[in-house]
Amino acid sequence: MDNFGSTRSAMIVGAGVAGLTAATALARKGWQVEIAEASPYRATAGWGLCLTGPSLRALDVLGLADACSAAGYGMSVITHVDVDGTPSDQVDLPRLIGAQRPAMVGIARPELHRILHAEAERCGVVVRNGLTVTAVDQQGDLVDVRLSDGTDRQVTLLVGADGxxxxxxxxxxxxxxxxxxxQMVWRALVPRPEWATGIHQFAGKVNTAGLVPISSNRAYVFLTENGVPPNVLPDSELASRLADLLTAFPGRVTEIRxxxxxxxxxxxxxxxxxxxTGAWNRxxxxxxxxxxxxxxxxxxxxxxxxxxDGLVLAEELERHETVGTGIEAFVERRAQRCRTLVATSVTIAGLEQAQRHSEAYPLVDACHRQMAQPV
Ligand SMILES: Cc1cc2nc3c(=O)[nH]c(=O)nc-3n(C[C@H](O)[C@H](O)[C@H](O)COP(=O)(O)OP(=O)(O)OC[C@H]3O[C@@H](n4cnc5c(N)ncnc54)[C@H](O)[C@@H]3O)c2cc1C
Known part of the structure; x- marks a missing residue:
């Protein structure tokens, strides 16, 4: 049965990167889209993140890569530094959005979310904060959705983008x-040292650390702490504990500490x-x-x-007669790529914990090159 004869409506749960970009991509193809976001706050707190080539390529399809580049810090080189503090190699990342534009962009999370939110709302997406979904029931080609404020929606598509x-x-x-x-990962916002014009990754005897610029004057330090339980530390202790962990690193880390x-x-x-591993949909x-x-x-x-995901979902729904077949085509296109990336990231985490950095770096490089292939 053709679902697309009448209004195409989607409820998306979660206004993170996936939810906001899927909402924009669908709205641009004529869908009516509403997002239910559990957080009562519009702004996302937090540290920065790195938008690699595939992120920029996908954002470019939405016309948002340059806005992210302007709000962040464009770069194209990863410098690997050995445990003794000497640089071991430099990796030039593929420039997927053109030779004149950066291979990747470091950006503060609130900046990225501001850009994604603004574009979704410009496309007519309604974002409701402080709201979640409490029950879902598919009736024929429509999905009945019960929201936490007691209201109901009947939509043609429900997307769980809730992390x-x-x-x-x-x-x-x-x-x-x-x-x-x-492993526990640490992030700290710091002023950008002048020499930090790309990503630096520092191998340590026990942990790994690094530095990513996110604007002309800010960067974030990261550290991956190996072999620890997932315990919670008081916020007031975090800066001094991270500085302690960085004492094990020589070279430029002594300037960052x-x-x-x-x-x-x-x-x-x-x-x-x-x-x-199985179906991504019902x-x-x-x-x-x-x-x-x-x-x-x-x-x-x-x-x-x-x-x-957001781009491919909108594309496949546009191509197919029914929402069901569109979703199946979406999962078919996405599953292998996503499985490979998750599996590789787990392997890299294992190599880091075993101090086998010389094996981890080429794997990271090879996986970035695989990710550079068309989606
Ligand atoms: C420390 C760290 C560093 C990272 N660094 C990078 C990086 O440099 N580059 C990179 O590409 N990736 C990075 N990632 C991964 C990246 O952050 C995630 O893959 C990405 O944010 C996933 O987006 P998402 O929208 O699927 O989920 P999320 O970003 O988790 O967003 C989910 C949204 O759903 C909301 N939500 C949750 N539950 C509900 C609910 N029940 N109802 C309604 N709303 C709900 C949340 O509030 C949130 O807004 C990092 C991850 C971590 C943990």
Whole structure:
């Protein structure tokens, strides 16, 4: 049966990278889109992230790559530094959006979200904060959705873009384990040192660290702490604890350490991964982004997969007669790429923990080149 004879309406759960980009892509193809976002706040807190080539390529399709570049810091080289503090090699990343534009962009998360929000709303998407979905029931070609404010919607498509702990995935009965990889990742916002014009990655005897510029005057320091339980530390201790962990690194990290001690913005998060090995949908309900495939952050590519998902979903729904067949084509196009990235990120995390950095770097490089292939 043709679902597209009348209004095409979508409810998206989660206004993260996946939800906002899927909403924009669908709205541009004529869908009426509403987003239910659990957080009562419009702004996203947090550290920066790296938009790699595939992220920029997908954002460019939405016309947003240059806005992200302007709000962030464009760069094209990763410098790997050995445990003794000497640079071991430099990797030139492929420039997927043209030789004159950067291979990747470091950006503060609130800046990225501001850009994605503004574009979604410009396209007519309605974003409701402080709202979630409590029940889902498919009736024929329509999905009945009950929201946490007691109101109901009947839509042609429900998209769960609510992250690694997706409650939409649970409501759909799609079970997947969320694995803890034995690592905690740290991020600290610091002033950008002048020499930091690309990503630096520092191998350590126990942990790995690095620096990513996110604007002309700001950067974030990252550190991956190996072999620790996923415990929570008081916020007041984070800056000094991270500075302590950085004492093990020689070379340029000694310049970064005092910046971290003085940073007012330090976060520490457990490295979790998840991948839905079976179906990503039940009828006209589908999960995308981290809700379907959450890699470890080592490949800096979770946002790329999330943005690509939104574009491919909108494209396949446009191409197919029914929402069901469009969703099937979407999953068919996405599953292998996402599985490869999640699996590779898990392998890299293992190599880091085993101090096998010389094996991890080429794997990261090879995976970036694989991700550079067309979606
Ligand atoms: C420390 C760290 C560093 C990272 N660095 C990078 C990087 O440099 N580059 C990169 O590409 N990727 C990076 N990633 C991965 C990237 O952040 C994720 O892959 C990406 O954010 C996934 O987007 P998403 O929209 O699927 O999920 P999320 O970003 O998790 O967004 C989900 C949204 O849904 C909302 N939500 C949750 N539950 C509900 C509910 N029940 N109802 C309604 N709303 C709900 C949340 O509030 C949130 O707004 C990193 C991840 C971590 C943890």
């Amino acid at each position: 690694i702990r997706s409650s939409v995935r649970d409501l759909m009965g799609l079970e997947t384990p969320v694995d803890y990889l034995g 005092p910046l971290v001690s003085a940073s007012g913005s330090v976060v520490r998060r457990p490295v979790h991964t998840a991948f839905l 009828g006209n309900c589908v999960v995308i982004g981290d809700a379907a495939h959450a890699p470890a952050p080592q490949m800096a590519s979770g946002a790329a997969l999330a943005i690509e």
